[in-house]
Each structure stands twice: as C-alpha cells, then as structure tokens.
Amino acid sequence: MTDLSRRHLLAGVAAAGAATALTPFAAPAARAAVPAAGAQAPGFYRYKVGAYECTSINDGARSFPLPDTFVKNVPKEEALAAAEAAYMPKGMVTVPFNPQLINTGGKLVLIDCGNGIANFEPSKGAVGRTLQNLAAAGVDPKSIDVVLMSHLHPDHTNGIRAADGSMAFPNAEIMVPAKDWEFWTSEDNAAKAQSNEMMKNYFANVKKIYAGIESKVTKYDWGKEVAPGIISVEASGHTPGHTAFVVTSNNSKILVQSDVTNIPEFFLRNPDWHVAYDVDPVQAQATRHKFYDMAAAEKALVVGFHFTFPSIGHVEKDGTKYRLVPIAWNPVI
C-alpha cells in the first residue's frame, strides 16, 4: 500500500475532516491551549564579507494587484504567468525590500534605508520595517555613520526620515549618487515630468524628503571608494545615477546590485523585460546583461534590494535568461 497517489492523498484529507467530529484530540483540561504568536520572526540575517560583518535588513514586502503596465514591453498575461510561476498570490505581484548594513570595523554603513516608518501600516503593505529590524538586530540608529543611497526612489530613500519627520539616523552622513541628485532636484526635469503621474510623484518625493537637509547631502561619483572597502559602480538606466556597490574585505567581496533588477522572478528570469519604474529601460536592460554576465562568470555573491529576504544569492546563466540561486541559510556567521 502506498498513500502517495493523489487520489489516496485527497481521500486522506477527506477522512481527516470526517475524523474531526470523532477526534480524540481535544485539548486536555489540565493545560490551556497555547495562543498563536501572531507575529513573524525578526527580519535580519548576518553574513561575513572578509572581516566585515554584514546584515541584511528586511524593510518588508508589498503584495499588490499586478498593474497593467508593471512590465511595459510584454502583455499583462505574460507577466501574470511569471507571477503564477513564482507562486505569488493569484493576480498579484510581491515586491520585497532589503537594505544592507555593513560593519567595516571602523564604520557602520547602511546601504539604502527602505520605505520609511510612515508607511508602516497595513493599508500600505507590510513595509517600513527597517528601524524595527535594526532594533531586533541590536543596532542603534544613532550609531550608523553613513547612509549610502543607491538612487533616489522612495522605497530606497524615504527611510532616512523617522515617523515624526526627524532624521532616523541623526549622526549619519547621507551620500547620494551625484547624477541622481542632479536629475531629481532639477526644476526643469520636474516641470517636464508633470504629465507623468509616477515621475511627478518621484520628483515631489525627493523635494519633500530632502527638504532642509539639501546642504548636508554628500554627492558621490562612480568608481570611487565611497566608504571603507565600498566602491560605487555605475549601473544606470533604472535612474540616471543608479549605482551598484562592490564591498571588499580581505579577499572576499559581494556585489550589491541595488535595482539592476526589480523582482528577479520577472526581470532576472527575463532580463529584456522593462519594469515601469525605469527612467531609461533600454539602458537598464543593457546594464542587467552586463552585470549578470559578470556576476555569473565570477560566481559572485549578489545582494538584491528586491530579492526575497535574506536577499542574497548567486546568478546563473540559463540560455538567454538568468536564474537566481538563493544562498543557504547559515545558522552561525
């Protein structure tokens, strides 16, 4: 006899339902049932890069009905099929968000800072959890020396503000890509974007989030050591100043890809698909191929802001596509 046929399995489940009425498994009177915990485990994960201790910090994940133009250059049905193939909730797409904390020994560097705690409410999705998960990891926001932005989209930058509008990381130098700063703070560019609701909101958001702190922002260029062992790498297309990072310590390194791809289930599997959020989708597509060809050839460890937590993996070539192989969870570091 085997119970593994589908028919038998379903029969088993039906039997379980029937058995409930007769069940001998009522909770013993002597001990109360244990209430459900109702909360997820903390969303942080530690890993080493040479002598550096890094922590992937989950800002949360947002599931929403797949917008008609989430993927701009394929029919919606194709995008829905990719979501279904990735076992996302039916008709929905799930986008996670994961800043990275790098402790170089001398400096504590936070790469991107999430959606901001103001978005930490169910109606806006389960996001804005960076401060909560930093706290779970035992990290005082006051101890962060550098907040290093990959680009100036709200999900990466809005977390620099606490719920009351004050600076969430009051002692941190805020570093932004010079080309992104130039683009998003240009009144000319903002004026030209007024007919595009999304772009209009992005320009307004930069203005709001950086209001009053403009003079304190450090603008950085590509190909520079922006923090100890952290090199800024040009990865434009998603935004004009969109930046990836190479973090190197001793002989180890990781590639922090930022938004070279949005969700890998769509745009790493299908590197020629264009996500709605790209300022220059053709350039973003070229960047993706270059970046992943290099990462695959080097078998490099890649960290993706929009990879599912803990958001670290290897990228493999799969014909003209790519495949992400998530890392194995390490119970120690």
Place this chain on the structure above:
Amino acid sequence: MTDLSRRHLLAGVAAAGAATALTPFAAPAARAAVPAAGAQAPGFYRYKVGAYECTSINDGARSFPLPDTFVKNVPKEEALAAAEAAYMPKGMVTVPFNPQLINTGGKLVLIDCGNGIANFEPSKGAVGRTLQNLAAAGVDPKSIDVVLMSHLHPDHTNGIRAADGSMAFPNAEIMVPAKDWEFWTSEDNAAKAQSNEMMKNYFANVKKIYAGIESKVTKYDWGKEVAPGIISVEASGHTPGHTAFVVTSNNSKILVQSDVTNIPEFFLRNPDWHVAYDVDPVQAQATRHKFYDMAAAEKALVVGFHFTFPSIGHVEKDGTKYRLVPIAWNPVI
C-alpha cells in the same frame, strides 16, 4: 563609461586596496566603532496553514567533507559537481535540519526534534539548536503536547533528550511510526547490522535515546489522523517506517515530506541518486518520484527537513528531474 565590465570591476577593487592607505574614512574620534555582533538571527519562521500557526524551527546545519559514498550510485566527482553547482563550500556538503511546530489551536505538535542539544558544539557542527530557537520563538518546551517522529534516525529523534539526558519536552506524548519502532528495536535486526558501522550506530542510538521510556512511546500507523488535522502518509524506503505528513486546516494544506529527499540540491534535482542513509534506496527512489509528481501536480507547499531554512517551497518537474522553488519570506503572517 560603464563600470560593469569584469576588467573595470577588478581594477576598481585594486584601486580600493590602494586607496586604503590614503583613506579619509578613519572612525571619528568622537564615536567608538560598533563591535561585530558575532551571532546569527534566531532561526524560526512562522507561516499559516488555514487556522493553524506553524513555525519552522532551525536545528542548525552541518557542513562536512563530502564522504566517498554519500551518494551510493554515482561517482564521487558527480556528487562534488552537484555540491559545487549549489555553491556549497569547496569539497564539502551542507545538510540543514528543520523540525516543524504546528499550533492547531488545541494542540502544540512538534514534528521531529533535531540532533539534540548534546550535539550543540562546534566540533559537531552548528546543530542541536531546536531548544534555543524554540525559546527565541517564545515557545516553552513544557507546552508541547505531541512530539511526532517521522522516523528514528538520530538527527530527527535525539532532540527528545535535553543536555542532561532528561526529557526535553516533559509533557509531550512521543509518537513514532509503528514500522520504524518494530525495525529499529528488533534485536535480530540489530545483530544482523553489526558489520555495517552506520547501521550498527543507528540501532545503538535508538536503544540509548529511548532507554527507560519505551513503554511511554505511542506507535502510529499510516493513513491515520495522528494529531488534529495531521495525517500520517507512508513514504517508506529511507527507513521501513519513514513517514510524511499532510497538515490540513480549513482549505489549506502542506506536505511535510520528512526525508523523502535528503538535501534537495542532490536528491530532488537527481531523484534517482541514492543517499547513503537509505535502508532501501530503490524503494526510497520510487517514493521520491511518486511524492514529487503528486506535489508538482497539486502545486502543493512542501516542507523538507533537509531543505535550507525556512525549509518550505514548491516542487516543479524539470524533465526527468525536479527543482525546488523556495517560498518568498513573508514579513507578516
């Protein structure tokens, strides 16, 4: 200019090394560097199955040099190539361990209980963490009502003993598959196994772990509701009584596959490979095909004791092989 060519990337890394000598990034005198935390996040993950709250509990993971006969029916080079393709440490294999806690509302059921805290020492690998991670999840071992063993191998059963040899879950009914109990407690079988070091140790281990509590063990059969909503499913081969479970609540279910495969990187990708630990590898191979064909057809959520934490995913057919698609981490439950 792009920084994404391999040549440029490596040049950037070299430049980073050079820049270190001139770095302006010394820690500011005003604030001490933040020490490394040196510890991983807690290894538990919550998910719902209908009204049931389930928790994947990481007992740890063990990395060891790939034994010559870890895979019995392919050359070692092939197994090493599979380990390398899965980005395991060079020449090594990594095996994780993950018991599951099911809160049915009335009962708290722990399916398998890990290697035991006596193994919680670096020389034996980073395992034996079930009690530690239950504590992190806020679960009192005294509150567990049922410990449900899938089979009687040490990594699944030894955790019923605390470090001092006492019962780790003192109020729990201990349930074992009747066929495994019969097999592993038979003096005849033990005598026949004396020439096989591994089997000899397995028989001795059951004797030792269950010494003095033999009469308290509940033996269960297949196709039964062994706890509320939990059906025992025959999945023999790995051991004579090896059991999978279907956990059903409302209209949701998961398949707890136990050791239908050992590590999926080897034996789910290559379902015809035989792991050294199988008592009847040919039967185990047949079980694997049946189980995964069914899981793939149903798009069922599968929990694997030896899948990397949080040890939950979907199984897809990939020609004559299978592929595991790990679930996306949910920041809420």
